[in-house]
Amino acid sequence: MNVWLKSIALICGYGASLYLIYLATNPEVLIVFLTVSMMLPLIYLIQDRAKQKQYIDHLHQETLKAELSLLKSQINPHFFFNTLNNLYGLAVEKSDQTEEVIYRLSQMMRFTIYDGRKHTVSVQDEIAYLENFIELNQLRHQHRLDIQFTQNITDAQQRIPPLLFINLLENAFKHGVDTLTEGQYIHFCFTTKPELIEFVIENNFDKSVLEKNKKQRTSGGIGLDNLKRRLVLLFPDKHKITTDVSSNTYKTTVSIDLT
Template sequence: MKLKISDKKRKFINRIYKLTLVFIGLVIVVFNDTFGKLEGFVEFIVFYFIIVFITIAHWLFKQIKSIIKLKNEKAKTELMHLKSQVNPHFFFNMLNNLYGLVDKDAKKAQELILQLSDMMRYSIYEGEKETVLLSEEVTYLENYIELHKMRYLKTIDIQFNIEMKDNDYEIMPLLFIILLENAFKHGVENLRKNAYVHIHLLAQNNKVSFEIENNFDSSEDKHEKGIGLNNLKRRLELVYPKNHKLIFSKTDTMYKAKLNITL
């Protein structure tokens, strides 16, 4: 990429050099033919520098436009790569669970496969889009929760409160799943009893607020901010650079994440 820019600079310098030579030649002609006519000479100089200024301005405009285009393309490529990283380890773990469940409970394994298939379809096809309807994202989260209910043999207190007071909004896909996945991975996964995941989604006045809280076993506290959260933070920076706030809070047994987005 740098070679292309330097080539353009070289062409621009050559162009200015040629114009300067032409200018010098014309100056010599003017002095030979109209020496003493200062007014005409000044007008000629002004005209020349106007041409030079226009040439420089045009070149700078093209350079800025090219840089912005390259940055946008780079951001889109990075965003696509980040989206492709969402959920692969979840699907991998679920397939391992299904493998062990096939012989024990074939019917339950079939239900899990159908549920997992719907989630994979959404993740692959809808996840490639720039935006999806908030209601579609909610359905995806609900399927994820149902899948985990079928997977675990223990009782889990799961509450998902949804308040969508305006028309259905369009948002970036796979936006909340990482926060939900972390709640199960770091909370429910390690708790033998009394596990809970409480979620509240509020959408109104072109704002979306997603809050999730879960308890966890303090003796197995490994709440590290790994690839998933870094992925989410980077996608938010790319799509909602100045219109989001991601807040985390924690006690000895409780972890809470809150994401606010202005659309």
């Protein structure tokens, strides 16, 4: 009720002001007054619209940051759950490799906990993380695997998002070489330039064993979906993921345009 009374009072006051101006001056002054009085609300609406858009953009950015944080937090248990299973197997066997695996795992946990929370890390640190992961799995397989890691790095200190490609490497082990008993290989290439990031990975696998494992597995499979979602959030319309699957080989290529 108070709002209606204030609105009526404002309209009456405005009308009275127009009448007084009309009596005291000529029509030209009245036209100028009307023009200015009509422009002021328009200016206010434009400013208010700009503030609302800024607020919505801010909320959108905060939402993206929160989702990215959640996606990165999903990487940690997804990876460490599988690694701890491997470590448990070595401990049961009382393997001499257990201590080295624990050390490698602690280095990776340090990177994940501290650097993984950052928006970017150096290419050098990201590569060290991948190499630790490779060595940990080589120890588990007693260095019987054919793993080739090609690095085409323009600047080792270039900043990139952390933990982008660990899921692809993990999948190459879990769904690739772990399904085979001999002849396992993983070949991958990591390229970074000021205008480009590219990751290409290829591995072989046993299709029948993989299908059997999928039927037995009751959970998991979030790794690749996680990567795709992160790329959508971090590099919208500037990334591409392609896969090439044959009877016994799987190849994934990720390209990111940084221009």
